[in-house]
Every structure is written in C-alpha cells, then in structure tokens.
Amino acid sequence: MAEEQQIEITNDAIADVEQDYSKNPVLAPYHRTMEEIEAMPVIEKTQTVCPECKLIITGTIYKDGDNVMIRKYCPEHKWTVEKYWEDYDMYMKMRRYNYFGRGFENPNYISETNGANCPFDCGMCSRHKSHTGLANVVVTNRCHLSCWYCFFYAKEGEPIYEPTLEEIRHIFLNLRNQKPIPANAIQITGGEPTLHPRIVEIVKMAKEVGFDQIQLNTTGITIANDPELAVKFRHAGVSTLYMSFDGVSRRANPKNHWEIPATLDALRKAGLNAVLVPTVIRGINEHELGDMVNFAINNSDVVRAVNFQPVSLVGRMPSRQRENQRISIPGAIKLIEEQTHGVIKKDDWFSVPYVGGINRFIEALTGEYKYDLSIHFACGAGAYIFIDSDNKIVPLTRFVDAAGLIEHLQRAVDEMEGKSKLAKRAIAVKTLIGIRKFIDKKNQPKSVNFAKLLMSIFLKHDFSSMGKLQMKSIFLGMMHFQDEYTYDIHRVEKCDIHYAMPDGEVLPFCTFNVFPEVYRDKVQKQYSIPVKEWESSHPGWTYSSDKYKRNVKEIEATPAYMKTYGEMVDYFALPVNGGKSVNSFVNETFAQSVTVPVATSGGMVQEQKAAMPSHAPQTEHAAPTPAQSPQPSHIDASGTGMAFEGAEFSAHEEAGCSCGCGDADSSLGDMDNGLGGGCSCGGHH
Amino acid sequence: MERIDEIITEFNKRATARKNEPGTENYNWSVEENGTKYVLPYKTIKRVLFSNISQKELIDIPHSARLQYRLMLLEPVIKATVNYVKGTILVIYNNTGSGNQKEKMSRDEIVEFLGTQSVHVDPAAVNERDYDYYSEFFKYTFEPQRVRETAPYGIKMEEWKRIRPEYEAKTEEQFAKKMESFHEWQGEYATEHPDILKEYAAAAAAAPAKKGGLFGGKKKSKASAGGGHWFHGL
Numbered sequence: 001m002a003e004e005q006q007i008e009i010t011n012d013a014i015a016d017v018e019q020d021y022s023k024n025p026v027l028a029p030y031h032r033t034m035e036e037i038e039a040m041p042v043i044e045k046t047q048t049v050c051p052e053c054k055l056i057i058t059g060t061i062y063k064d065g066d067n068v069m070i071r072k073y074c075p076e077h078k079w080t081v082e083k084y085w086e087d088y089d090m091y092m093k094m095r096r097y098n099y100f101g102r103g104f105e106n107p108n109y110i111s112e113t114n115g116a117n118c119p120f121d122c123g124m125c126s127r128h129k130s131h132t133g134l135a136n137v138v139v140t141n142r143c144h145l146s147c148w149y150c151f152f153y154a155k156e157g158e159p160i161y162e163p164t165l166e167e168i169r170h171i172f173l174n175l176r177n178q179k180p181i182p183a184n185a186i187q188i189t190g191g192e193p194t195l196h197p198r199i200v201e202i203v204k205m206a207k208e209v210g211f212d213q214i215q216l217n218t219t220g221i222t223i224a225n226d227p228e229l230a231v232k233f234r235h236a237g238v239s240t241l242y243m244s245f246d247g248v249s250r251r252a253n254p255k256n257h258w259e260i261p262a263t264l265d266a267l268r269k270a271g272l273n274a275v276l277v278p279t280v281i282r283g284i285n286e287h288e289l290g291d292m293v294n295f296a297i298n299n300s301d302v303v304r305a306v307n308f309q310p311v312s313l314v315g316r317m318p319s320r321q322r323e324n325q326r327i328s329i330p331g332a333i334k335l336i337e338e339q340t341h342g343v344i345k346k347d348d349w350f351s352v353p354y355v356g357g358i359n360r361f362i363e364a365l366t367g368e369y370k371y372d373l374s375i376h377f378a379c380g381a382g383a384y385i386f387i388d389s390d391n392k393i394v395p396l397t398r399f400v401d402a403a404g405l406i407e408h409l410q411r412a413v414d415e416m417e418g419k420s421k422l423a424k425r426a427i428a429v430k431t432l433i434g435i436r437k438f439i440d441k442k443n444q445p446k447s448v449n450f451a452k453l454l455m456s457i458f459l460k461h462d463f464s465s466m467g468k469l470q471m472k473s474i475f476l477g478m479m480h481f482q483d484e485y486t487y488d489i490h491r492v493e494k495c496d497i498h499y500a501m502p503d504g505e506v507l508p509f510c511t512f513n514v515f516p517e518v519y520r521d522k523v524q525k526q527y528s529i530p531v532k533e534w535e536s537s538h539p540g541w542t543y544s545s546d547k548y549k550r551n552v553k554e555i556e557a558t559p560a561y562m563k564t565y566g567e568m569v570d571y572f573a574l575p576v577n578g579g580k581s582v583n584s585f586v587n588e589t590f591a592q593s594v595t596v597p598v599a600t601s602g603g604m605v606q607e608q609k610a611a612m613p614s615h616a617p618q619t620e621h622a623a624p625t626p627a628q629s630p631q632p633s634h635i636d637a638s639g640t641g642m643a644f645e646g647a648e649f650s651a652h653e654e655a656g657c658s659c660g661c662g663d664a665d666s667s668l669g670d671m672d673n674g675l676g677g678g679c680s681c682g683g684h685h
Numbered sequence: 686m687e688r689i690d691e692i693i694t695e696f697n698k699r700a701t702a703r704k705n706e707p708g709t710e711n712y713n714w715s716v717e718e719n720g721t722k723y724v725l726p727y728k729t730i731k732r733v734l735f736s737n738i739s740q741k742e743l744i745d746i747p748h749s750a751r752l753q754y755r756l757m758l759l760e761p762v763i764k765a766t767v768n769y770v771k772g773t774i775l776v777i778y779n780n781t782g783s784g785n786q787k788e789k790m791s792r793d794e795i796v797e798f799l800g801t802q803s804v805h806v807d808p809a810a811v812n813e814r815d816y817d818y819y820s821e822f823f824k825y826t827f828e829p830q831r832v833r834e835t836a837p838y839g840i841k842m843e844e845w846k847r848i849r850p851e852y853e854a855k856t857e858e859q860f861a862k863k864m865e866s867f868h869e870w871q872g873e874y875a876t877e878h879p880d881i882l883k884e885y886a887a888a889a890a891a892a893p894a895k896k897g898g899l900f901g902g903k904k905k906s907k908a909s910a911g912g913g914h915w916f917h918g919l
Contacts, residue, residue, distance in 0.1 A: 053689070054754050056747035106829040112766045112775065117750035120757065121766070126832055166721045174827050180835055207867065210860055231881045235874050237867070271874075364839025368852060416839040424839070504826025518757040526726040526763075526787065 026282075029064040030081055030323045037071055037081060040064050043091070049119070050074035051484035054515075056117075059488060063088050070486060082322075082485040085378055087330035087346065094351035094377040097406070101130040101356075101374025101494065105179040108506050119492055119515065123505040130374045132183040132506065133496030134215075135175045139168060139202055141524065143191040144548035145219060147255060149279070151314060151516070153191045156543050159528035163502055167527075168202055171500045172209045178506075181369045183498075185213035187242060194222035195546060200232045207237030215242040215275070219256045220263035221548055227266035234270045240304065241267060245276035248295045248565075249584070252285035258555040261564035267302050275305040282327045289332060290339025290572065290582040296474050297387055297571045299564075305475035308332050312481040314514060322485065329381050329478040336476075339583035340572050344385060344476070348395035350402055352380035357406035362458060364416045365428050376491040381478040388445035392576045396473070399443040400450060408434060432458055448473075482510040502527040562588070692801050693758045700761045700788035709786050716819050725819055726787055730763070731780040732816035733792055735799075737807040738772045745769065752802055759798065760788035763822070774799070777816055 021031035040062040048059035052074065059072045061084055068085035085091045109123025118127060141161040143153035154160055163171070175183035186206055193199055193216060206214050216233060220243045223230050233241075245260065247253040256263075267274055278285065278292055289308065296303040310327045327335075333346045352373050359370040384396035396402070412431040416424045432455060439451050482491060487510070495508035501523045512520045535541060555561055565588040572582040715724045743749045749769035756765035761779040768775070781789045792813060796806045816822075836845035872889030879886040 053751065055751045102835045104829075105833050105835060106831045108826045108829045110825075110832075113768050113770075116746055116769075117753050117767065120750050120754045123826070167723065170721070170723065170827060177828070179831060208864075210864075212863075228881045231878045235871055235878070235882055235885065270878075360838040363837045367837055367840055367845075367848060368855075369837050413839050418841050418844075504823055515754075518754060522757070522760075 025065075027323055029067050029069050029083060030319075032064075032081075034079060037062070037064075037069075040069070043068065046070075047118075047489040048072050048487045049484060049489075050077050051080055051487075052077040054120075054484075056489070061488075070488070080485060083326050083328055083331075084486055084488075085330055086328045087334065090330045090333070090346060090349075091378070094381065096403075097351050097354045097356070098377045099353060099356060099374055101372045101496070102180065103128045104131060106177070108174070108504055115493075118489055119487075119508075119511045120518065122507050122511045122519065124498070124507060127493060128508070129494045130496040131181040131372060132175060132178055132498045133371060133373060133375070134185045134187055134498070135183040135506075136187045136189050136217075136497065136499045136509070137168065137171055137175075138189055138191070138499070138524070139163065139193050139199065140191040140196045141528075142195045142546050144195060144221060144546055145192070145255060146547065149281075149311070151513075154543070157531060159525060159530050160534040161524040161528040162196060163527065165198055165201060165205065167502060169205055169209070171502065172206055172211070174504055175500050175506070176209050176211070181372065182210070184211060184371065185215070186211045187215040187217050189217035192219060192222070194218055194229070200229075200236050203233060203236040203238050211237075213239045215240045217242040217277075219244050219259070220274075221256055221259045223266050224256075224259035224262035227262070227269065230263075230266040230270035230272055234272045238272060241272060241274040242277055242307075243274050244279075245292065245306075246278050247285040247288040248291045249288065249586070252288050258550055258552060258561065261560040262555075262558065264299055264302050264564065265560045273302055273304045275307050276303055277307050277309060279309050279311055280327055280332050281311045282325050282331075284325075286327060286332070286335055287339070288584045289336045290344075291584040293336065293340065293344065293385075293474075293476065294571055294582045294585060295568065297385075297393070298568050300387060300474055303474065305477060307475075307477035307479060310478070310480045312510075312513070313483045313485060329378070329480045332478060333381065341578055341580040341582075343393050343572055343577050344383065344395055348385075348397045349381045349383045349476075349478070350397070351377040352382060353377055354402065354406060355382075357409050358457075360413045361409040361431070364413045365424060365458070373496065374494060375496050376488070376494040378488070379480060379491055379495070383476045384473045385476060386445040386448055386473045387571070389447050390576055391571060391574050392445070393571060394443070394445045396450075399440045399445075401438040401440075405435065405438040408438065428458075482514055484514060487514060689755065692798070693755070696790065696794065696798055697758075697760050697788065699794070700759065700790045703781055703789040704786055706781070706789065708782075709784055712785050714785065716823075723823075725823060727763070727779055727783065727785055727818040730778060730783050730816050730818055731792070731813055732775070732777050732821075733795065733811065733813040735774040735776075735806045736772065736810040736812070738774055738804060740769065740772055742804045743767065743769050743772065752799075752804065755802065756795075756798070759790065759795075761790040762795075763818075774804070777822070 021027045043061045043063055046059045046061060047056055048070065049055065050057055050072065053076055055074055055076070057072050057074055059070050061068060061070050063069075066086070066088055067083060068088055068091045069081060070084040071079060071081045073079050103126070104124065107124055107126045107128065109121075109125055111117075111121040111123070111125040111127075113121055115121050115125045115127025118125075121127075138161065141152070141154045141158075143150075146153070146155075172186070175186070188199075188202060188206065190196075193202075196202065203214055203216070214237050216238050218241060220241060223233075223241070241263075243260075243263065244255055245253060246255055247257075250257045253260075264274065276292065276296055278289070280286055280289065292306055292308075296306045310329060310332050311325060313322050313325060330346065333349050337345050352375050355373045359372055363370045386394045386396070388394055408431065412427055415427050419427065435454055436451050439454075441451075444450055479497075482488065492508050492510045495510060497509040499507050499509065499512040499520070501507065501512075501519075503523050503526065505523070507519055516522075529537075568585075568587050570581050570585045571577060573579060573585070713724075714728045715722045717723075743752070746769045749767040752774075753765050753767040756762050756767070756774075756776060759778075762776055763779065764775075764777040766775040767773075776795055778795065779785065779787050779789050781791045783789060792811075799806060834842070834845075836842045840848075871885065872892060875882040875885035875889045
C-alpha cells in the first residue's frame with residue numbers, strides 16, 4: 001500500500017491541501033485518502049480499464065455516503081477514483097431490474113478468445129448480452145457546426161467519410177439480418193446527416209428495408225432553413241427528429257437556440273415529432289434541466305421526449321476539470337427534482353431494463369420475440385409525465401405501482417413456461433385482471449385510462465399502443481454513456497445502442513466511442529475519401545463552406561422565435577403544480593426588435609403572454625388563466641448579469657465568428673476550449 | 686505511456702510513408718455482389734499467426750488484451766487477437782507490396798513491435814498466408830453465421846423449434862402488410878402536401894381510390910399513421 005499511496009506533487013495536489021473538500025459534497029468523494037476509500041463498503045466488483053494504458057483491471061464499486069463510486073488500481077498508473085452514480089438508494093433500487101438478454105445468434109465477428117479480451121475483441125462477439133435496440137448509422141462525418149466538445153466531425157485536413165447509397169443499404173440490411181431479433185429502430189447520424197446530399201433517399205431506403213422507427217440525429221438547423229425538408233423526411237419515413245438541445249437560454253445552448261423555434265414550426269407543419277437531446281455538463285447547463293422539461297411541455301404538441309445525456313468525458317482530461325464537470329444519471333435526476341420543486345421526484349424514475357418485464361410477458365404470451373431492453377441498469381433511466389386537462393403534471397409512478405406490476409408480470413412469465421397455449425391464455429387472463437390493483441385510479445390523470453391502455457398493449461401484443469400513451473405524455477429519459485474513467489465492462493457487454501460500421505462490424509456505443517482509435521476512427525478512415533480526392537470530386541468545396549453562419553438579429557426578429565421564447569408558460573408555477581417557478585424560467589423580452597411587424601412586437605407579445613400559446617396542446621390542456629400565468633421575468637437566464645442583446649450577437653458575428661454559435665461571451669463557464677477562439681464553441685475564427 | 690505512444694507513432698510514420706508506394710497509383714478495387722458494387726480498401730493482404738508465445742511474456746489475460754489493443758493502434762493492422770491461453774498472436778495486416786493506397790507494414794516490423802513489448806516470436810512457429818479481405822472478412826461480417834439458437838421467453842426450445850417456421854412466415858406476412866399500409870399512408874400524406882411532394886401526389890391521385898382502410902376496415906387516422914412509436918432512443 002505504501003507504494004500505491006505515493007502522491008505526485010502537482011498544482012492539483014497543492015490545491016487539495018489549500019482547499020477543504022470535505023465541505024463540498026460534489027468534490028469530497030474524490031479527495032479522500034486511500035485508507036478512507038478502502039474502508040468504504042463495497043457494493044460489487046467489475047472489470048474496467050486503466051484510462052491511461054487501457055490495461056483491463058478490476059473495478060471496485062463502493063458506497064461513499066450518498067454516492068456510488070468506482071476505484072481502480074493500475075500497477076503502472078496507480079489509482080483512479082471516479083463517480084459512478086450519485087445516489088446509493090437509487091442505485092440499489094435500479095439494480096433490482098438487471099437481467100441478461102439474449103445477444104446475437106449470428107454475431108458479426110468471431111473472436112477466437114470468445115470475448116476474453118473484451119472490450120478489444122469487439123465486432124460484435126458472441127459474448128455480448130443484448131441484441132441491437134437502437135442502431136446508429138453514420139452517413140457522413142461532415143458537420144455544419146464545430147462544437148468544442150464534439151469529437152465526431154471531420155476537422156480541417158481529415159478525410160471525408162460519406163458512404164454511398166449502396167453501401168448504406170448494405171449496412172441497413174446487415175442490421176435487419178440480425179438474429180433472433182432484427183434491429184428495428186435506427187438512428188441516422190453523422191456529423192450532421194442532413195449534409196448528405198441524398199439524405200431523403202437514405203431515409204426512404206431505411207423504411208423499405210423494414211425499420212419501424214427511424215430517428216434523424218440532427219441539430220435541426222437545416223430544417224429550420226428549409227422547412228419543406230421536414231415534409232420530405234416525414235413522407236420518406238422519419239419517425240422522430242433526435243435533436244440536440246442543450247438548454248433553453250442562448251448561453252446554455254449556443255448550438256441551435258436560435259433555430260429551434262423554426263425547426264419546431266416546420267415539424268408541426270409536417271406532422272413530425274422531436275426528441276430533445278441535452279448533453280448535461282455540470283457548470284455549463286445543469287441549472288436549466290427543469291426549464292428544459294418546461295420547454296418540452298410548452299411544445300408538447302411536437303416534442304415527445306427529452307433524453308438527457310450526462311456528459312461522457314471521453315479523452316484524457318485533467319482530473320480537476322473532470323471532477324467539476326462530472327454528472328451522473330441520479331445527479332441530473334436530483335437536479336430536476338430540485339429545479340421543479342418536487343413535481344418530478346427522483347422516485348418517479350425507473351431503470352430501462354424495467355421495461356423488459358413487460359416485454360417478457362408479451363413474449364411468453366404470444367410466443368413471438370419482442371424487443372428486449374436488457375441494458376445495464378446504470379446506463380439509462382426514464383420517467384413518464386402526463387399533462388392533465390387542468391395542466392397538472394402527473395408522473396406515471398404517482399398512480400402506478402411500477403415495481404409491483406413488474407413482479408406480477410414476471411410471476412406470470414415463470415408460470416407460463418412449458419404450458420400449453422390454452423393454459424398460457426388462462427394465466428394471462430388471470431394476470432391481466434390482476435393488473436388493476438397496481439393502478440391507483442384516484443390519482444390517475446383525468447385524461448388517461450391507464451388500465452385500458454395497458455390492456456390494449458397486452459391484447460394487441462405489440463407496443464404500438466404505447467404510441468398513444470406518448471400522445472398524452474412526455475417521456476423523460478436519461479442515457480449516460482461511459483468514458484475511460486467510469487468504464488464498466490459489465491455495462492458494455494449489455495449495451496443495446498449499437499453502431500453499424502462500413503466493414504460489417506457492429507459495436508456497442510461505448511466501445512465505438514470510448515476507443516475510437518481502434519474502432520470508430522480506424523475503420524472510418526479505412527473507408528474514407530482523402531481530402532484531395534474529395535475536393536476534386538466536389539469542386540468549390542472546403543471545410544468552411546460546410547459551416548453554418550447565422551444572422552442572430554434577423555432570427556430574433558422572427559415571429560416563431562418571439563413566440564417560442566417569449567410566450568412560454570411556467571407550468572411548474574401554476575397553483576395546480578405547487579405554484580413555484582421552475583429554476584431559470586424566463587421569457588425573453590424583445591424591446592430591441594423594432595424592425596418586426598407591429599403584430600409581433602414586444603407589446604403584443606406581452607399581451608399574448610396572458611393567453612395560452614397557440615402552439616400549446618389546446619385540445620387536452622386548459623389554458624392557464626391570466627392569474628395563473630407567471631409574469632415574464634426580465635432576469636438574465638444565465639444568472640451572470642450578462643445582457644443578451646441582439647446587437648451584441650450581431651457584433652460577434654461581424655467580428656468574424658464563422659462557427660454559427662452566436663455566443664458573445666468569451667469565457668463561458670470558464671471553459672477554455674484550447675483552440676484560442678473567443679467564443680465557447682471552438683469554431684474557427 | 687509516453688514511451689508506447691512514441692513507439693506507435695514511429696511505426697505508424699513508417700506505415701504512412703508506404704501508403705502510395707510504387708505500383709499503387711491505379712488501385713481501385715471493388716467487388717460486385719448481386720449487381721451492387723462495393724469499393725473496398727484492401728484486396729489481398731496477409732494473415733500471420735505466431736504460435737508458441739511464452740505465457741510468461743504475455744503475463745496474463747489483461748496484459749494480452751492490452752497487447753491486442755496496442756497492435757490495433759498500428760494503422761496497417763486490421764484485426765489482432767492475442768490468445769493468452771493458447772499462447773498465440775494472430776494479426777491480419779496490410780502488408781508492404783499489397784498494392785493498395787493504405788498504410789502498410791512488413792511482418793518483420795510486427796515482430797519488431799512485439800519485441801518492444803517484450804514478446805519474442807519463435808521463428809519456427811510463424812505461419813503466414815495471403816488473406817482475402819473480401820471473402821474472409823467483409824463477406825462474413827455482412828453475412829454472419831448462426832452460432833446458437835435461443836427461444837422466446839416462456840417457451841421451451843423443443844416447442845420453439847416446432848413453431849419457428851410458423852413464426853417466420855407470420856413475420857414476413859406482417860412485414861408485407863406493414864409496408865402496404867405505409868405506402869397507402871404515403872399517398873395520403875403526399876396529397877396533403879402537393880406542392881412539396883408533387884411527384885408522389887400525382888401518383889397517389891392516379892391510383893384507384895380504396896374504400897376504407899387497407900383491408901376494408903376503418904381508415905387509419907392520420908395522426909397515428911407511421912408515427913407515435915414509443916421508443917425514443919433509450
């Protein structure tokens with residue numbers, strides 16, 4: 001132990017001495033002595049990697065107060081201590097639903113070692129425990145933005161990966177050929193997939209080969225500027241836009257804050273829906289989580305879900321920066337509880353493999369394979385919230401005994417095994433009748449008959465009925481991808497979000513992205529086109545010609561922008577929801593917008609604030625009365641006192657920022673992007 | 686760590702310098718499968734198997750896995766497998782003289798690299814042969830064989846083997862119905878957006894009108910057709 005406890009004298013070590021971390025609940029678990037850490041109660045052991053040399057080592061998952069931590073020791077690089085899960089009780093609760101799925105009957109890669117060298121035997125091998133739940137297919141590595149935290153687009157000088165239509169079809173067919181359960185949900189991604197010149201045809205092709213759920217992972221910017229594209233996408237078969245959305249305010253979401261209103265409008269007209277996807281980073285946008293939920297409720301006619309993704313700190317990173325930015329699923333969940341004043345509590349969330357209980361029941365009943373969400377419990381969590389006719393926000397768990405229901409169904413699955421068809425049906429009838437006792441009708445939203453909905457799911461034997469549930473609710477999801485510090489091989493071998501590569505291999509998300517040097521980048525490079533060749537086949541093309549430039553002043557004067565950000569209702573501030581304003585809630589003011597038509601001027605917006613926003617779901621939600629509607633606040637959302645005036649943003653644009661971020665602040669969150677740029681996005685200046 | 690980074694960089698520099706070695710200027714390899722052309726980065730490359738590797742040098746499975754990772758960091762290495770139990774190292778790599786325009790290395794360089802990792806190769810236990818990238822790798826990954834069979838939950842394997850053909854036929858039938866329904870919805874949707882989807886709208890208008898839905902029942906509502914799936918990326 002003496003050797004293991006040697007401390008390198010670094011600036012961080014000096015700072016440790018100077019600062020008393022015991023008073024900081026976020027940082028304290030990182031700053032204990034090894035004696036203290038080793039005395040903590042151990043929950044379980046796993047296999048992990050050394051973040052420095054990638055040696056496979058044992059990871060010990062232990063309890064440190066309310067936190068669940070992971071510690072690992074590499075003989076060469078000593079100790080790594082990292083936060084794994086920020087709530088011990090929740091960890092133990094979620095852990096109950098863990099189960100092993102079936103993996104592949106026809107794995108794409110035969111590993112001679114049968115996966116003993118996991119995660120470096122990947123391709124994917126026979127050791128893997130889950131089938132593909134969501135398949136990601138990269139159709140280009142070009143992007144119109146240059147976000148500082150993104151590792152997934154071609155930078156200056158890097159080769160272009162943009163497979164042909166035939167190659168993409170080949171990848172799609174590979175996914176559909178998986179056994180026993182073919183991939184049925186696909187996410188077309190990039191780079192920015194809408195930069196692929198044949199993107200509509202790609203979507204069409206995905207539908208024709210049989211994918212039911214087609215998501216387009218996009219910033220939405222292309223659609224904002226070409227709304228007709230949304231109609232073409234919908235017609236071709238896109239089910240959902242999986243759209244980046246890092247916050248409501250400009251400061252938290254420099255990526256697409258300005259374009260979101262026009263994108264949502266285009267989706268409305270096309271009859272498409274969106275999932276908002278915030279990447280959650282402590283110190284950057286974690287104060288707006290509740291506000292993002294409120295934004296989704298305000299746009300629930302078109303927004304079906306918010307899928308929060310706590311940041312994955314991929315790549316080598318100074319420990320101080322890592323400790324400050326790290327946030328895990330329960331960390332984000334607790335912030336939502338705090339920011340919504342308990343309207344959405346941490347107990348309202350369930351782990352993703354929980355849904356497996358419902359699938360297993362339907363499968364046992366019908367004798368047909370169903371989607372098996374057998375991912376690791378620490379990878380994802382979800383909550384359904386219903387917006388009732390009186391605007392009351394009701395999480396599903398307030399009227400459904402979720403744990404009891406799953407145990408009830410699992411008992412039926414066990415009972416059905418080996419029984420005749422008739423006997424299975426008798427068990428099913430008994431089970432379905434028994435479901436009612438798990439539903440509390442008194443607390444159920446008035447607009448929902450959950451027992452009937454469940455019956456319809458079970459009797460129809462598929463999940464299309466869940467679509468109807470979605471129409472009356474918003475799904476809140478959490479998906480925490482791993483990095484080298486938190487890496488847990490037990491998690492990766494159960495992953496069901498997979499990438500299909502051009503060489504035919506299929507990889508779990510957290511192998512593909514955590515070890516890009518041997519998977520993602522390596523294989524994409526093999527199938528990429530060298531820049532010179534790309535330039536000669538695309539005359540006039542340059543890296544910067546792909547980059548998007550926005551006119552902030554012009555966008556902020558549009559009716560869509562003013563309506564979206566100026567007429568939001570704070571649903572959490574309504575008396576029916578407890579009457580406390582959601583954290584960071586603010587409606588924009590548009591005093592600067594002198595050039596816009598009178599009908600949409602600032603004064604008119606103020607008047608309209610007393611009424612229900614026209615795009616809010618009027619059929620199911622009663623309009624808040626003027627008394628209920630919170631008064632618009634003029635407080636700066638960022639809390640920094642920094643004024644976000646159109647003129648300042650324009651000045652930023654005029655100063656030569658070509659990144660499209662529109663950010664006027666050069667020191668956002670004290671994040672030095674290391675690129676020498678003044679703005680936060682790391683774009684080229 | 687810095688040392689291994691330097692070693693890898695050095696080997697990759699050498700490999701990159703050989704990218705466009707003489708004779709590669711006109712490389713343009715593709716295969717045709719069912720009338721579709723696939724451009725492949727490699728044609729004939731090499732597969733080398735080093736046997737009789739001392740387990741003492743491989744240390745243990747975790748160190749073997751790390752050696753495998755380090756071999757894969759070499760750009761010309763397409764796949765590597767270090768089997769601690771059998772004491773073998775298998776490397777599929779883009780060899781010098783392979784004629785393509787990718788990074789290349791020689792077998793001697795692989796041996797040299799293993800030497801830097803304190804792993805010594807027995808010259809008498811080296812088995813190298815040509816490796817057809819298309820037929821041995823690419824074709825397999827796109828058409829993998831079944832290595833096991835699992836039954837749905839609640840069903841025993843014997844029962845599953847009996848009902849499986851029925852299940853497969855039903856799945857195909859459901860797919861056909863689903864597509865038919867989707868195409869019908871597409872026609873309706875195109876007529877709602879005639880300016881944007883001109884060509885489809887015209888085709889839908891020309892198609893004979895159907896009574897009710899696809900199977901004569903109640904017409905599917907526009908709101909639920911083709912959308913509303915519950916699965917949102919988790």
